[in-house]
Amino acid sequence: MPSRTLPWGPCSSPYRVASPPEKAMTAYLIRRLFQMLIVTVLSAMLGYTLLYLAPGGPLLFLQQMQNTGQNRVSEEDIARLKARYELDLYLAVRFTRWLIGFPGGPVRIGGWYLLPPDTVVGCAIPGQVRLRYPDGTVEIREEGCARAVTLADLENRRTSRGILFGDFGFSQQIARDRPVSDLLMSRLPYTLWLMGVSTLLAILIGVPVGIYSAVRQYSRFDYAMTTITFIGSSLPTLFMGVMAILIFSVLAKDAGLPYLPSGGAQAVRDYTIPWIGRVEAGSLLDRFLRFIMPVSVLTFFNIAGWSRFVRASMLEVLRQDYVRTARAKGVREQLVITKHALRNALIPFITLLAGVLPTLVAGAAITESVFNWPGMGRLLVDSLGRSDYTVAMAILFISTVLVLIGYLISDILYTIVDPRIRLS
Amino acid sequence: MATTTSAVPEAAERAQPRSEGQWAVVFRRFRRHRLAMISLAVLAVIFGASLLAPWIAPFPRDDIGLDRVALPPMSVDPENGKLHILGTDHLGRDFFTRVIYAARVSLMVAISVTTLVAIIGTILGLLAGYFGGWTDNLISRVMEFVATIPDLPILLILSAIMIQNADLIVLPAWIIGPVAWIMAVPLREATQVTLLILVLASLGWVGVARLMRGMVLQVREMQYIESARALGGANTWILGKHVFPNAFPPLIVAFTLGLNGALVSEVAISFLGFGVQDPTPTWGNMMGFATSYMFNHPWMPLIPGLPIFLCSLAFNFVGDGLRDALDPRLKI
Secondary structure (H helix, E strand, O other), X not given: OOOOOOOOOOOOOOOOOOOOOHHHHHHHHHHHHHHHHHHHHHHHHHHHHHHHHOOOOOHHHHHHHHHHOOOOOOHHHHHHHHHHOOOOEOXXXXXXXXXXXXXXXXXXXXXXXXXXXXXXXXXEEEEEEEEEOOOOOEEEEEEEEEEEEEHHHHOOOOOOXXXXXXXXXXXXXXXXXXXXXXXXXHHHHHHHHHHHHHHHHHHHHHXXXXXXXXXXXXXXXXXHHHHHHHHHHHXXXXXXXXXXXXXXXXXXXXXXXXXXXOOOOOOOOOEEEOOOEEEXXXXXXXXXXXXXXXXXXXXXXXXXXXXHHHHHHHHHHHOOHHHHHHHHHOOOHHHHHHHHHHHHHOHHHHHHHHOHHHHHHHOOHHHHHHOOOOOHHHHHHHHHHOOOHHHHHHHHHHHHHHHHHHHHHHHHHHHHHXXXXXXX | OOOOOOHHHHHXXXXXXXXXXXXXXXXXXXXXXXXXHHHHHHHHHHHXXXXXXXXXXXXXXXXXXXXXXXXOOOEEXXXXXXXXXXXXOOXXXXXXXXXXXXXXXXXXXXXXXXXXXXXXXXXXXXXHHHHOHXXXXXXXXXXXXXXXXXXXXXHHHHHHHHHHOOOOOOOOHHHHHHHHHHHXXXXXXXXXXXXXXXXXXXXXXXXXXXXXXHHHHHHHOOHHHHHHHHOOOOHHHHHHHHHHHHHOHHHHHHHHHHHHHHHHHHHHHHHHOOOOOOOOOOHHHHHHHHHHHOOOOOOOOHHHHHHHHHHHHHHHXXXXXXHHHHOHHHOO
């Protein structure tokens, strides 16, 4: 039997090497976890490279002040700030400190120093060389190092536990010096609600629609549904979101009809909606009213994917021999569809669920921005807008790890659910 | 428009199936897809308007006038009595002028990105599929890695970093010049557009490369490839003359749908403020400004919104029509 792969699903894992026989499951898992670790470190490196290359960090302001010459900023000030953001360390050292929190100081094993305290790991104040050209011009160039940073200096600094162990460092702009993880945790519930509810709704609506479309292929219902889902998936969520606000907030309000408030997860002050009455800011009703539009837009967008997927999968199964056999035996059509066809058609569906996982974090950045929804996607956009790259990198890193976990879960589920899959 | 074919020519076609070439068949089948043909017409109009933008624009592109801010559509300019067909924006600039210039930028960005993606993806996919071995291994590993990184966050991060430092990045004149000319923007505005194109293309090629690799893996096993090799053909000749043309059809569909993807990405990125910046109009940044003024001027988001809507839908319909037309299993 050939291994079945899903070329279309959002979760067709490129890492699916070959599905394992039951006995080799442990070995397979170990290999996969090792692979995941490598990819995680690689993506962390990529993120860190971007972080390092990205200007606009905390020093930009200081440098601008120094360049304009209005305020005298001493080299000591810069060195202190650099030390605070670890910008005085060599890239490799910074990276390992960021990744796994190593080295936190001199490394000793027993009484012996593996890395002695005077090992140079960075440069606090760069040396300056005055170059005098033959034509009389003078240029000051940074060269060498006036004061080096050693491992002994690192002992007094606060050391991250490492991003691999869940320490994402400190926010630089959005919430100065608060841990990034605090910031993420404050936004996570909003995104989970939004994505969770809209995914659930999309599945609850999309799957039955897909099944019915497949069973009644080329019927009027099928045509209508394929057209609607086609349009739903073609329209950018940006456009749908703005139009929803335009119709249900702006125009409805102007016409004196009951309208849906837009922007944010809750109101700042109380407001009145015709026919419904006074809505208290932050009440359940207020939150619910503000929840409706973003959820509907995301649901409408996602229904298309699910229903098309189920329809295609169902059509494929309905063509199989065992369905024909069941019909030939005289099994009732309803039973053929629910017992023979549907159960097999839903096999690939399970793996698709794992593909939802990474979208839970930053999958709705645009919808969240349009509706000003205080979730993770919006946080990503905000952090980029204000050059707070630590936050952005944390979000990128978490979603990459979630993608990998999603792949792994889907591959494992696949082998469990579909016993036909086995290959060396 | 879609022609209704009666039973008689159908029978005639069946009698002599080899009388028309492959592409004639495809075109005939495509014409039958009514929505795709309408979409093509819509695209042609928008595209034509964008190409003619410098000539049909009634006002200068960046002509700010604080005495005519946010005029509704079809209002008369208070100064010179000319008509603002679509009104003016929050700075009093003529919306019609800006929307066709924006079409130029948005569509050309989409086309350049998709072309770049198609070229890079095709070359890498062909190489990986045809040669196999370590070439395939290397390319496939890179593809896996790029595919693992979630596209939206990395796209936003990359473009934010690039655009916020656009003036630090010096691009050679032979890139900037043509881009500025194609987009009909001044030379100094071309850098950010180019950067955006590069960012979008650098992440988009994986899909095409995978597609091509898969197609080549199928085609490679065909007998005509074997005979071409038996004839002593060079690899480049086999690849160019035999493998590529046979692996080509799905690429057309991917290209059309890719146009939509690139357009929507550009719009989204510019909307969020990490793409092309204000004096240069694109549908995305126009949408961004329009949404912040829509509570007082509700027509504003429709002006850049409708072209986005139409193009997006049209690209999808054309892609759909092409897929139906190219699918050999549906051959009548």
